[in-house]
Amino acid sequence: MTGVKALSEGAPTAAGLALGVAADLLLGDPRRAHPVAGFGATAAALERRVWRDTRPVGAGYALGLIAATTGLGAVLDRSTRRRPVLRALVTAAATWTVLGGTSLARTATDMERALADGDLPAARAVLPSLAGRDPSGLDEPELARATVESVAENTADAAVAPLFWGAVAGIPGLLGYRAVNTLDAMVGHRSPRYARFGWAAARIDDAANWVPARVTAALTVVCAPATGGSAAGAWRAWRQDGAAHPSPNAGRCEASLAGALGLRLGGRNVYGSRVEDRPALGDGRPPAAADIRRAVRLSRAVWCAAAALAVVGRLSRGRA
Numbered sequence: 001m002t003g004v005k006a007l008s009e010g011a012p013t014a015a016g017l018a019l020g021v022a023a024d025l026l027l028g029d030p031r032r033a034h035p036v037a038g039f040g041a042t043a044a045a046l047e048r049r050v051w052r053d054t055r056p057v058g059a060g061y062a063l064g065l066i067a068a069t070t071g072l073g074a075v076l077d078r079s080t081r082r083r084p085v086l087r088a089l090v091t092a093a094a095t096w097t098v099l100g101g102t103s104l105a106r107t108a109t110d111m112e113r114a115l116a117d118g119d120l121p122a123a124r125a126v127l128p129s130l131a132g133r134d135p136s137g138l139d140e141p142e143l144a145r146a147t148v149e150s151v152a153e154n155t156a157d158a159a160v161a162p163l164f165w166g167a168v169a170g171i172p173g174l175l176g177y178r179a180v181n182t183l184d185a186m187v188g189h190r191s192p193r194y195a196r197f198g199w200a201a202a203r204i205d206d207a208a209n210w211v212p213a214r215v216t217a218a219l220t221v222v223c224a225p226a227t228g229g230s231a232a233g234a235w236r237a238w239r240q241d242g243a244a245h246p247s248p249n250a251g252r253c254e255a256s257l258a259g260a261l262g263l264r265l266g267g268r269n270v271y272g273s274r275v276e277d278r279p280a281l282g283d284g285r286p287p288a289a290a291d292i293r294r295a296v297r298l299s300r301a302v303w304c305a306a307a308a309l310a311v312v313g314r315l316s317r318g319r320a
Contacts, residue, residue: 012080012087013170014314017163019088020095021307028102035097039069040182047187051197059200062183066204069179073172080171094171098178100158101303104130104151105296111147112296115140115289130154132189134270142267144287149265151295152257153250157181159303160219161212167310167317180208190274206248213249216302217242220256223301228294229260237282244279251281258282261294 043065050061073094080087107129114123123143124135130150138146161181165173184205187198221234237259238252245251245266258265262284269276287295 010315010317012084013091013166014311016088016091017095017166017307017314018311019092020097020099021163021304023092023096024099024102025304027096028106029100030097036178036182039065039179040186043183043186051193053193053196055196055199058187058194058197061197062187062201062204065183066176066179070172070176073170073175077171091166091171091174094174095162095166098162098166098174100154101300104154104158105300108147108151108292108296111143112289112292115143115292132271134272137270140289141286144289144292145265145267146269147292148257148261148263148287148295149254151292151299152254152265153247155257155299155302156209156213156216156249156253159299160216160306161209163303163306163310164212164215165208167313170314177208180205189271191272209249213252215306217252217256219302219305220253220260220298223298223305224260227260227298227301229298230262231260233262233282233284234260241279241281245281246276246278255281257295257298258284260298261291263287263291 046065047061050057052058076090076094080090107126111123111126111130114120114126120140120143123140124138127133127135127138127143127146131146133146135143135146162174162177165177167173169176180201183201184198186201187194188202188205189198217234217238221231221238223229224231224234234256238256240255241258242252242255245254254265257263258281263282264284264286265281266278267280269278
């Protein structure tokens with residue numbers, strides 16, 4: 001296959017990825033009838049019918065929903081294969097639907113404003129949109145830490161990972177990944193109800209995010225100087241502290257961002273009746289409200305760089 005032919009065949013999906021990224025940057029998430037919310041409602045209804053406190057049932061639940069969503073992507077992929085303009089538009093719509101980079105930034109900015117105003121009740125009300133920990137007893141430094149940690153982790157989950165899977169597998173990759181990540185958020189945590197039932201969803205999400213999390217950390221190193229951060233600090237914290245986090249993926253993202261911004265993340269997190277003491281990530285100072293904006297700026301640089309790589313990568317693959 002010649003280089004020109006490869007570029008022409010990869011162009012529709014690459015163009016769709018670029019258009020979807022532009023839509024997210026300009027508009028954020030769709031405000032009405034969000035397909036991810038619809039998937040979540042369907043998954044919740046199915047869970048109520050099939051839930052059992054066993055791993056096999058939970059695995060069947062997760063795999064069935066992921067297969068159905070990926071299958072829908074495959075149908076869309078086949079039906080647009082010979083229609084490049086439609087393929088680009090469908091890919092754009094799918095990309096816009098599954099990306100959450102701009103909405104993440106907006107929510108984190110809402111937190112920063114509430115903290116800057118000294119409005120702790122408002123800040124605590126924002127936190128559930130960013131993290132699953134209990135906000136009721138958190139003061140300003142802990143709310144700032146929770147927000148910076150969420151920005152770091154969700155840069156991968158909400159933006160880099162869907163772009164990675166869109167570049168690798170087109171429309172099925174975009175939709176399949178978002179199903180995986182949504183199920184992990186719904187049932188993949190360690191509560192008594194989901195410790196067994198959600199085990200498979202959590203492990204599938206770990207696998208799907210293994211490469212994107214490390215791409216996120218690497219791009220944090222690369223992008224740190226452009227946003228006033230330290231590439232050396234990001235690299236050092238990633239290598240020294242990234243594996244200390246209980247998640248095989250989140251620690252890489254959090255440690256690299258902490259090092260880039262000269263911060264120290266980690267500490268005690270309360271999730272309802274469950275308490276986790278997380279190791280320190282980075283060797284700087286604790287985050288303050290003003291650091292949220294710095295984290296958002298670095299996050300945006302990272303996932304926009306990931307978008308550029310996804311577009312170029314899809315073009316170079318030589319397939320539509």
